[in-house]
Amino acid sequence: MISSSSGAAAIGSKRDELRLLINSRNPIIIVETAEEERLVHLLTAIAVELCVPLYAWSVTTGLARIEGAPIYGTAEPEQALANIAEIRGDAIFLLKDFARYCDNDKICRRLRDLADAFRSTRRSIVISAPSLNLPPEIASESVPFAFGLPDADELARGVKQVLAEMSRDQHLTVTFDAASIRRLAENLAGLKVEEAMRTLRKCLLARGEADAGLADAVMDAKRSALQTEGLLEPVRRDVSFADVAGLKRLREWLTKRHNAFTPEGQRFGLVPPKGVLITGVQGCGKSLAARAVAGEWGIELARLDAGALYDKFVGESEKRLRKALDLSQKMAPMVLWIDEIEKAFASAGTSGDADAGLSQRLLATLLTWMQDREGGVFLAATSNNISALPPEMLRKGRFDEIFFVDLPNADVRAALFALHLRKRGRDAAAFDVAKLAAASEGFSGAEIEQAIAAGLYTAFSAKAQLSTDILLAEIHGTQPLSVTRAEDIRGVREWAKSRAVAAD
Ligand SMILES: Nc1ncnc2c1ncn2[C@@H]1O[C@H](COP(=O)(O)OP(=O)(O)O)[C@@H](O)[C@H]1O
Ligand SMILES: [Mg+2]
Incomplete structure (x- = not known):
């Protein structure tokens, strides 16, 4: 089994990192993320740890203490900043989507004034947005915080919630222990929280129950979700x-x-x-x-x-x-x-x-x-x-x-024949593998596999069983690359001699 301790360290360190930024009196912290809920969650945890109040602002709700009532008349960005200036004591202020208002001269000025005042106190403004384009004056006053993707620990929290919610609303039987929840979360890693939970819900609904196959279904769904990224393509682990x-x-x-x-x-x-x-x-x-x-x-x-x-x-x-x-x-x-x-x-x-x-x-x-x-x-x-x-x-x-x-030696060629014959449902013991190996000097593994595939065609159309003789005929009829491209291969070998370790 693989230890997941590195994952646990990673989440701790994300929170530590952000707490350190706040604690070290950075007046403005910018977070480029679309995962607002996750940020609120993280900031709430940090606020509790530091024993400071957390305020959040958005243009629709105005400024409010988390879980508290909005402060009257703070929906306007400029007014919100004026109110923040009035609030005494340590605090964290999360301004959602605030980057878009910073182009306004007055707002920009107010924010910079606040930053100056905050430098000597433990008060931080956190600005979040899916994509941040701050005016240079603000950018130079602020530090970026890279949020990254959630790891298994963070996802496990969401998984628990989704399972509870689905068993309540959809009457699905869910009997998952901590280890299975952990496994689901690990299989969802790589996705954003929202995306991960959507994937989990979809799989649960499709299966109609939270059974042992769910973890695999989630993994498959993640693979297709990640595919859209284009660059990084999850691959099925089907060979060892x-x-x-x-x-x-x-x-x-x-x-x-x-x-x-x-x-x-x-x-x-x-x-x-x-x-x-x-x-x-x-x-x-x-x-x-x-x-x-x-x-x-x-x-x-x-x-x-x-x-x-x-x-x-x-x-x-x-x-x-x-x-x-x-x-x-x-x-x-x-x-x-x-x-x-x-x-x-x-x-x-x-x-x-x-x-x-x-x-x-x-x-x-x-x-x-x-x-x-x-x-x-x-x-x-x-x-x-x-x-x-x-x-x-x-x-x-x-x-x-x-x-x-390098090209396989006779022993490896024999092993290649045995392996690929078995893969095609043939009993390798029924073939003279040593003879095949001797006849196929200079063949690569791919060419040996190819000879077997061609031999199967020959046998099938002759209504015969695949035999050593048919394979020998295929081998003799093939010019391997080591012959047709002897020069290239010699070059590759020469180059590698002094620089690489022989794999065999
Ligand atoms: N050492 C080997 N063992 C088993 N199969 C082999 C080996 N070498 C080649 N093959 C067969 O040939 C195919 C192509 O090999 P591949 O790994 O793509 O070669 P390379 O990347 O070195 O060009 C493999 O998928 C496998 O079926
Ligand atoms: Mg290759």
Whole structure:
């Protein structure tokens, strides 16, 4: 099992972070968020901790103490600020959607006056809005607070509420213990609170009951909800190391690292691994192995579609990348899979390319994240052409290790035949696997799989069973890439010899 202690630390630290901003006498704090309710919740908790009153203002209700009656005549923004100036003692003032009024000269001036006065007291104004565009005078007086997405602890609260509400209103039988609630919350991580609760309600209604399958249904629903983000695509964990032939050293390395996620390993002082880069010959299981890590470790898997960074959102790319990386952090523990990483970041090394500037910035975003991030996200990157990657990415300390996947040797080829025959419902013992392995020297795993697929066609149309002879005929009729592209493969090997660890 994976420890979720990092999640618990994260929520504590969010509250601590905001409390610290308030406590250290920052007069204006700006929060860019659409999750107002969540912010109110967090501020309420902080206000209780600090023993200060919390006021909220919106243009429809005016200024009011939380849970209290509105103060008469404070709906006008300017009037609200005048009233805030009159209120004595420590306090927190949450001004909802206030950014839009700050362009007005008088309001801007009043806010700055208040900021000056607040600097010597423990009084803070928190301005929230889905997107903040503050005039520079205000922006320079204020500190931003990054709210981020809710983690499992915060979501668990909502899950409990939704379950209670559904069992009351829809008469659903809900018998969930703390562990199942926790699991639901973990499966919803990555979504905003509202979105998460909507997803949960939808799944509950569709199933008609809160049964054991609910957690999986929620996970599937989340996958499709997150898909809309475009960049980060949750992937089903349907492969593990049992599906990978060879790559023994890589698998051993990964198996050892898994312990760093367990509570025992953490107590022992194991440092969570940050990631591997898997490079090498095409069709030999790089992408497969990267995907298999999540299945093997039993944690979330999402693919970062690096190609999509260049698509349509010109100018938005770095922001989107940053968002996707932050999102992955919220889903931790997870494996973040970047397939063929050179496609997104390769041209960063070469100038003159039209995309070079952009990929340089994207690379910087990725490297900064790789450097600064907390543990919990394991980056599994693959590359078909590592020599195209910028050297910064390969520097020590970015990836824990760089592995090179070569063409399979005879033993691994035999294992590949056995594995893929079994996958197609054939009894591997009925085939001369050693002979097949000997005949397929220079074949990649993908080409072996391909030979079996082709052999099945041949057998079917001949109304025969698949046999060793049919497979041998397919093998002899195939020119593997290692022959047709011998030059390239030699180059890849040469390059890797001094820079990477053999995966087998
Ligand atoms: N070592 C291997 N073990 C099992 N299957 C393999 C292996 N190598 C390749 N294959 C088969 O070939 C397919 C393509 O491999 P892939 O991982 O995409 O290669 P790469 O990313 O190295 O180009 C895999 O989905 C798998 O079915
Ligand atoms: Mg691949």
